[in-house]
Amino acid sequence: EIVLTQSPGTLSLSPGERATLSCRASQSVSSTYLAWYQQKPGQAPRLLIYGASSRATGIPDRFSGSGSGTDFTLIISGLEPEDFALYYCHQYGTSPTFGGGTKVEIK
């Protein structure tokens, strides 16, 4: 099973600032199979990024993904109030797994 480790656990930032979230895999993951989700309290996760760098339908361009192999990054350039939430990375392999999440909170 591929283990995904997200860092930091919590990111305290102010609106307008840039958020950089990291996802490290225990073994190499095809970029095609790496996705990012946003989750708010009481809601299901929402797909933000698939294929490591492609934005899902309706996702603003302040969200961007990059990376390859074992290291992947989600950047939110210019945090909006609605962006403060939990973020998860996910690999779609034979047995899909999720990272433990990064909480982006208001400083």
Added chain:
Amino acid sequence: QVQLQQSGPGLVKPSQTLSLTCAISGDSVSNNNAAWNWIRQSPSRGLEWLGKTYYRSEWSYDYAVSVKSRISINPDTSKNQFSLQLNSVTAEDTAVYYCARDMYWAFDFWGQGTVVTVSS
């Protein structure tokens, strides 16, 4: 727009079977490019993929090793829905359960979630 509507009991007794259904609108459970998944989330285990069913000229099923001996996911083409059955539940199975579609290797549409508590 694809919508997934979950239904099923929120309380299950230990050793009994957890049963949930996910009704699909805006797509077909027989879509050759999609797969239909169950995922759960708990504070102790985080987000955990449980399994999926998909149609590629015949029905196929993939299950997580952790639940493989206890799980069944079944499509119902007549009602355009799919279901989850998890047998012999324990308190460890208490979680929020989600159904989700995957296309192009990501979960793009999710159900609303069902809180399931295993307790006598």
